[in-house]
Amino acid sequence: MPERIAFLHRKDVIGILILAALLLVVFPLTLDSFRLNLVGKYLTYAFVAIGLVLCWGKAGILSLGQGIFFGLGGYCMAMFLKLEASSPENTAIQTTPGIPDFMDWNQVTELPWFWEPFHSLGFSLIAVILVPVIFASIIGMAMFKRRVGGVYFAIITQAIAAILTILIVGQQGYIGGINGITDLRTLKGWDIRTDDAKFLLYFVCCFLLLGSIVLSFFVQDTKLGRILVAIRDKEDRVRFSGYDVSNYKIFVFCFAAALAAVGGAMFTLQVGFMSPSFVGIVPSIEMVIFCAVGGRLSILGAVYGALLVNFAKTALSENFPELWLFAMGALFIGVVMLFPNGLAGLWSAYVAPRIDQVLGATRRRNAITPIDPAATPGE
Amino acid sequence: MDATTSSGRKDFVLAVEGLTVSFDGFKAVNDLSFYVDENEIRVIIGPNGAGKTTVLDLICGRTKATEGSIKFRDHELTRMKEHQIVRRGVGRKFQNPSIYEDLTVFENLEISFPRGRSVWGALAFQRDAQVKERVQEIAEMVFLQNRLNERAEYLSHGEKQWLEIGMLLIQDPDLLMLDEPVAGMSVAERKKTAELLHRIIQDRSVIVIEHDMKFVEDIAHRVTVMHQGKVLAEGSMEWVKNDPKVVEVYLGH
Structure with missing residues (x-):
């Protein structure tokens, strides 16, 4: 294999292939459909975690509000599905048929204007990306153009996550309130609740994730990726090298938002x-923990972080539900204090050199073979 | 001082007039005026707290002026953003080496290469032959040609200073501002740096803040002595050295 394929190093290609094999072959063959669906759910957090690698790990912008964008994307999708599930036939028993059930319960008698475009799948799919990106760019412009950064930025994103939760909870008649948007049934007539549909959606999720990983590797390898690191190191030097630093921060924040x-x-x-409950402060901080445990500098590490922490969360909360929050807290403290670069940091410090050593030794032995075949008869 | 005629003259690269900045009432720079010619090497000296670094901060846009004007080739800088000032051709070296420690020497220089400075430009940026050649050329100039693939954090203090000078040179600025370029260097590094500075100050205007009098005498065309935010004296090194006011506040110590 060559040292580099376009923007990917050989070790990145191997890493992506191993992950792809794990997600596309090992998990589907070894897990039952319930567990596979759980893995699919964990993987949705991996999108957020790789966004955080670029935004937090590379550029040094800690966002404690990624739940905002995860939620906005999720809500845009849910609104489309809910409208499809609320056809006049399905909702004939309501006072006003043809509108989502929670609206009817709350004496809303007409579909609000902002729901109308979500009748279209095309619009909804575009909105999934565009609504969070526009929201992120507004936050980014308001903060980064004014040079708000560091811990202040983190606190503000957290506040926005809290505000958005309160807004959703308060607007029960319009967006479903604390219960959220539930009872989603079909996508263009295709029932998404069946095992077959879940199986297929798992693969859609995997392919989108692998695509996002490759895209993130591409961004990381461009000069833009290096400028992000430079901004983390010495923001002023970047500014006095002729770059408008705030635009770069807005870009990476929007990129992370789109992935989320x-x-x-x-x-x-x-x-x-x-x-x-997937928008507010707690889930947003959990997303940062997934990224930190996996390694905030490593795109692939973040994916494993999201998987492992969620596996642990499920296992612990199935057996000792009251312990989970303590374990999560301990995990975060442990990562920050003992291995700040997460699992990926441990891997590159301890495991990777061993593998290189072993591979290097075999390669050397193979290289010697043609010169003196008699000396190594076993080969 | 006649502001209208002087700012209209084309031969000044930089015209600073009536510049004042006040931090909570304390005037760090107070009604300061000076002019820098094409290809002039200007050294600013003065005791600590005289406002020398603040003047550089004001010119490059890091600090906003309370009053007064700074004209670079007839463009008013006081209302521009930092990156716009850089793109006009003003380069600034900080007092402490300011480099990207997590990137290699090559990448440090590459980021400073003046192309693809917008977000989309940086995404599309290609490391082509022109970039490689220019990085190589600058690296040789600043004695780092053998260390291009090393992470910048492993460089010595002096090498970091050279790297930052290289990062400025690759932008080929018309006005170069250096804040104590030989501070904290060993004798050998100091000599090499002096030699480097002699080479890079050709064909451009330079403003240097420096305390090393031997070095100042060596390079300065003109010297501006600052004291308490104002110009105390200005002229050739010979002239300011014999100014009793300068001897009293600065050189006498």
Whole structure:
């Protein structure tokens, strides 16, 4: 294999292939459909985690509000599915047939204007990306143009996540309130609740994730990727080298938001509902933990982080439900104090050199073979 | 001082007039005026707290002026953003080496190469022969040609200073501002740096802040002595050295 294929290093290609094999072959063959659907759900968080690698790990912008974008993407998808599930035939028993059930319960008698375009699948899919990106760019412009950064930015994103949750909870008649948008049934007539549909959606999720990973590797390898690292190191030097730093920050924040939104939309499709409990402060911080555990500098590490922490979360909360929050807290403290670069950092510090050593030794032995075949008869 | 005629004259690269900046009432720079000619090497000296670094901060846009004007080739800089000032041709080196430690020497220089500075430009940027050649050329100039693939954090203090000078040179600025370029260097590094600066100050205007009098005497065309935010004296090194006011506040110590 050559040292580089376009923008991917050989070790990145191998890493992506191993992950692809795990997701596309190992999991589907070894897990039952319930567990596979769970993995699919975990993978939706991996989208958020790889966005955080670029935004937080590379550019140094810690966002504690990625739930905002995960939620906006998820809600855009859910609104389309809900409208399809609320056809006049399905909702004949309501006072006003043809509108989502929660509206009817809340004495809303007409579909609100902002729901209208979500009758169209094309519009909804575009909105999944565009709504969070526009929202992220507004936040980004308001903050980064004014040079708000560091911990202040993190706190503001957290506040926005809280505000959005409160807004959703308060507007029960318009967006479903605390229950979220539930009872989603079909996508263009195709029932998404069946095992077959979940199986297929799992693969859609995997391919989108692998695509996002490759795209992130591409961004990381451009000069833009290096400028992001430069901004983290010495923001002023970048500025005094003729770059408008705020535009770069807005870009990477929007990029991370778009990835989170795709994750959110896939979450809605696979889990079958969307609610404010995936938008607020706690889920947003959990997303940062997935990224930190996996390694905030490593795109692939973040995917494993999201998978492992969620596996642990499920296992622990199935057996010791009250322990999970403590375990999560301990995990985060442990990562920050003991291995700040996460699992990927441990891998490249301890495991990768061993593998290189072993591979290097075999390669050397193979290289010697043609010179003196008699000396190594076993080969 | 006649502001209208002087700012209208084309031969000044930089015209600073009536510049004042006040931090909570304290005037760090107070009604300062000076002019820099094409290809002039101007050295600013003065005791600590005289406002020398603040003047550079004002010119490059890091600090906003309270009053006064800074004209670079007849463009008013006081209302421009930092990156716009850089793109006009003003380069600034900071006092402490300011480089990207997590990137290699090559990448440090490449980022400073003046092309693809917009977000989309940076996404589409290609490391072509022109970039490689220019990086190589600058690296040789700043004695780092053998260290291009090393992470910048492993460079010595002096090498970091050279790298930052290289990062400025690759932009080929018309006005170069250097804040104590030989501070903290060993004797050998100092000598090499002096030699480097002699080479790079050709064909451009330079403003240098420096305390090393031997070095100042060596390079300065003209010297501006600052004290308490104002110009105390200005002229050739010979002239300011013999100014009793300068001897009293600065050189006498």
